[in-house]
Amino acid sequence: MRFEPSQLLFGLGAGMLIVGWLANSFTRLGTLAIGLGWTFLGVALVAALTQERILIGQTRWKLIRQLDEARRSVGLDHVILPESLELLERAAQQWERTEHELAALVWNEQAELKSRISRAAHLRMEDILVAECGTTIESGVDDELAADGLQMAIVELSKLADLVDAAGAALTSYPRAEFESSGVEPLMIQPALESLDSYLSEWESKASQLTAL
Numbered sequence: 001m002r003f004e005p006s007q008l009l010f011g012l013g014a015g016m017l018i019v020g021w022l023a024n025s026f027t028r029l030g031t032l033a034i035g036l037g038w039t040f041l042g043v044a045l046v047a048a049l050t051q052e053r054i055l056i057g058q059t060r061w062k063l064i065r066q067l068d069e070a071r072r073s074v075g076l077d078h079v080i081l082p083e084s085l086e087l088l089e090r091a092a093q094q095w096e097r098t099e100h101e102l103a104a105l106v107w108n109e110q111a112e113l114k115s116r117i118s119r120a121a122h123l124r125m126e127d128i129l130v131a132e133c134g135t136t137i138e139s140g141v142d143d144e145l146a147a148d149g150l151q152m153a154i155v156e157l158s159k160l161a162d163l164v165d166a167a168g169a170a171l172t173s174y175p176r177a178e179f180e181s182s183g184v185e186p187l188m189i190q191p192a193l194e195s196l197d198s199y200l201s202e203w204e205s206k207a208s209q210l211t212a213l
Contacts, residue, residue, distance in 0.1 A: 013040030063130060084132050091154045095125045097161035106171045113193075116200050117164055124157050124203075156203070163199055167192045 016037030024030030070079045077085060098121040101107070107114045131150055170192035 007044075009040050009044035013037045013044055016040060063133065064126070067129070067133060080133060087132055087150065087154075088129060091125060091128045091157055094154065094157040094161045095121050098157075098164050101161070101164045101168045104168055104172070106168060110171070113197070113200075116204075117160070117196070120200055120203055121157065121160060124153060124160070128153050128157070160199065160203075163192075163196045167196045 014037070016033050018037075020030045020033030020035075020037055022030070023033060067076065067079070070076060080088070098117065102114055102118060128150060131153070170189040173189075
């Protein structure tokens, strides 16, 4: 995601040319590699001229790449307003809570649920980033709606972190030989997991509806 298609094609073409020239003296595959290299370079040129038109719906990835490049080169504090940074930091704290909880060993037994949680947290954080730093083109909504939805999005991200914490505590309390346990009866596990699953299902349903639009 840090590179445009034309950049990837150019790198692949240049690599094939180098391999082809090195191998051309002792194998016929060198000639094939050189031909493929020039082909990739030609496609890279076409992609560079047309990718802005064909990457429909991918403008948010370009925004994220630009922010990542700015972070690595000059720092985000030079390209994002202080009030925006403060909002993003509040959201990132909730995202980090979820990621920290998912790093616990007990979640390795819940691979599918763990994947759903991680995806939901990442996409929600991404939505917040794009809504705060992007334009209407990247976020898909006008500025007024984006501003109204940002605080709610952070609240939802915080709720997800709370539910993951509760489910993690319930899973850890389950008395098993391979984990230390508080001795709490496993009856509390099912409600905690059901609440988390219900929240994820509701969020996934909304996300699929927005994608369809």
